[in-house]
Amino acid sequence: MVELSDVTKYYGPKRALGPVSFEIEKGDAVGILGLNGVGKTTLLRILACGLRPSSGSVSIDGHDVLDNPHEVRKRVGYLPEVPPVYGDMTVRDYLAFVGRLKGMTAGAVAERMPVVEECTRIAEVRDMPARHLSQGYRQRVGVAQAIIHEPDLLIMDEPTHDLDPVQIVEMRAMIRALKDSHTILISSHILPEISQTCDRLLILDDGRIVASGSETELEARLFVSRRIRVTVRPGEKGVAAAHARIAGTSGVKKVEKIGADDGIAEEPGSATFRVEGESDVRAEVCRALVEGGHDVITLTRAERQLERVFVGLVAGGSN
Amino acid sequence: MGATGIIFRREFNAYVRAPIGYIVGAVVLFLDGLLFFGYILGADAQMLSGYVLSEFFYFASGMTTIAAVVLSLRLIAEERQTGTQLLLDTSPVRDREIVLGKFLAALAFLSALNAATIYMPLLIMVNGKITIGQIVAGYVGLTLIGGAVLAIGIFGSALSRSQLVAAVVTSVITSMFYLFWQISEAVEYPLSSFFSALAIHQRHFPGFQQGIYHLRDIVYYLSLTWFFLYLATRTMEAKRWE
Known part of the structure; x- marks a missing residue:
């Protein structure tokens, strides 16, 4: 589903990422764990076709991100750390806009909307302008926009960012529910967020993957x-x-x-x-x-x- | 509806929903009305109606230019400021579709503002001897000059996430195109011809003011618009993967 080979990203002379290589199978839930500033967001944005790698190759579902970015973008749902929500639009209008932007027909959006509202539990705020949403709802709307077009790969950057403990528990439950229908890639610097929602972990440090495997495998490997x-x-x-x-x-x-x-x-x-x-x-x-x-x-x-x-x-x- | 249409609809609605649209609209219509009643209706009653109409379109073009600068600033810079640009960047949408959708939305809103001034030329027509054709030509001119300035503004907005920087860049470029006329008068031929050909207002707008279409004026405004929309698109492409 996802293949990265020797991917690097430099900002001027500074290496922000890599070289990084890994694969993710369809249906996997993978967590990228690392402290702030180790390259998690850079890696996710490369996968979401929002950032060009300096070297290496990235393909999603057989499509190279540089050769065929639009095909990749159709297959990826991306929730950045700050949900990209237009404050002047109602939640429903916003999701319809995102769905159409991702290439869905108006009919397909109308059909998909109740499913997404149910899954992310945003039905009660659907007619509210996004600028009036609480942080918890903003984050849920962020997830909703990422899954509106039923992407194969769902990428979430710090999905519990700025949430209170109750909202964190709800978000984790939502992510676990999404695992059934999507390949998921989550980044976080908070360990329980990853270990409780993902089957496999990639530990990133200084732009490089220093360990990968399931929680049990990592524990066994590292004694x-x-x-x-x-x-x-x-x-x-x-x-x-x-x-x-x-x-x-x-x-x-x-x-x-x-x-x-x-x-x-x-x-x-x-x-x-x-x-x-x-x-x-x-x-x-x-x-x-x-x-x-x-x-x-x-x-x-x-x-x-x-x-x-x-x-x-x-x-x-x-x- | 393609991506351009989807973005056009969102952006046009954003003008209607946000205070900026109403503020710009109110200020432009108030100043247009003030100038019309204060300057034209209050002036010498012996003025020819054709001259009065020409004067109306002269100051309406100034208002249109200022409104176009203000309306264009938010178009891309605000997306970068609020993080919504990331949504566009990671969607299967081409940069030219984004730029064109935003441009057309701003142009439609600006045209709607201009259309709201129609009662002024109609008053002149009722009390004078001008034709619908002269009025239409004036509004075509306003649309063309407004479109050109909007294109400059979108380019300015694409350069930075700061609307202040966008305002400075857009104002400087637009002023430069206005000042080309003064520069053309200060230099010798052939430079004078070169600069006067580039002057956005004094060289290319008077024809529309008088109800006359010159192909060179239409080509000039469309070329200027295309050029800055092209620059904006290339800027977006360069920044999309950064």
């Missing part, structure tokens, strides 16, 4: 599950014995007891340890503690793992 947190009831053998038991487990590199200072609400008679292993040592630690006569209350990975992948990668390391 991020090696940090765990275990809470035990040491019993009469005491906390020191539990500590020693964990430290003596094969593969464990470091053990430290954590408590209220680390934001842990301990039950009376229990102790919590942060454990770092050479690999995923959850099973070994659990077995060692039980064999040592300690009750294991909880055993979890120490931190939200994908967060660590992201931070580790963009900080120049891999955890």
Whole structure:
């Protein structure tokens, strides 16, 4: 569906993107994750035919963006970070205008309109001038204009930008619903936005893709599950014995007891340890503690793992 | 309806919905009316009606020029300012269709404003000896000079996202075309012929004022319009992928 090969973008001598190569299959939902200014918007605008790459090739559904831009534009729906809404038009007139602009007939627009209004839940503001819309509705109208012509590829740049928590949840639900009918590409610097809506992630740093794969694949590849947190009831053998038991487990590199200072609400008679292993040592630690006569209350990975992948990668390391 | 028609409809409605259309309309009609009643009706009653009509179209052309400059400023610069240009850039629409749709919408609105002044020449006709043909020629001239200035304005608007910059560029270019006449009087032949041929008003508009069509005047205005619409299109093409 989408193929990029060695794509770069320079603004004067400054490299903003690339070289970047990847493919997206039809029906995939792919998230581009990266800090602000790493080239996410540049990449999306190249795919939406709004920016010319300095080198490399980009094709969407077999059409090259430079050789056949109009064919690409017909197949792509694009929601920029700031929805391109005309304040003087009512929502309905605006969507009809966009539909016609994208090559739809008046009849096709009229037929499609109720579906789009239902999908994006904008029916109640359809006759309102866009300048009077709240930020949440503006964003929904932005999504509506991107899908009015039933594009194969839907590109959204920071779709939850400037939304409140309730609107963010609604937007994520809307994106998940759109996954059934579109190939989706979303960019964000907020990890949950990507991990909760996409099947595959591309992590972008300094204009380059530094990692790609599903959340699980990335975690496995980067050994991020090696940090765990275990809470035990040491019993009469005491906390020191539990500590020693964990430290003596094969593969464990470091053990430290954590408590209220680390934001842990301990039950009376229990102790919590942060454990770092050479690999995923959850099973070994659990077995060692039980064999040592300690009750294991909880055993979890120490931190939200994908967060660590992201931070580790963009900080120049891999955890 | 092609992309030009779709854009024409949106832009024309934008003039009707936004205050700018009403403000420009009110100011132009007020000043046209003021000049007509103050200068023409209040003047020497012995003036020939043909001369009175010519004077009316003389100051109406000035008002049309100013209105064309103001109406054109927002056409592209505002799209860039508000981010809606991105919608046009990522739609399967050619730049020439965008430019032409916007130009025709502005020209239609400007023509509607000019049409609202029709009662003034009709008053002259009722009280004098002028023909419908003379009036039509005057309005054709207003449309042509208005179209040329709108084309300059669209080019100015395409250059920058700032309407202020667009205003400066458009005003400078338009003033230059007005001043070519004064320059032609200050230099020797053949430069004088060159500059006078380019003068947007004094050389090419008086014929329309008097109800006379000169092919050279029509060709001049259409060429000027085409040239600046072409420049605007090329500017849009260059900026579309930036």
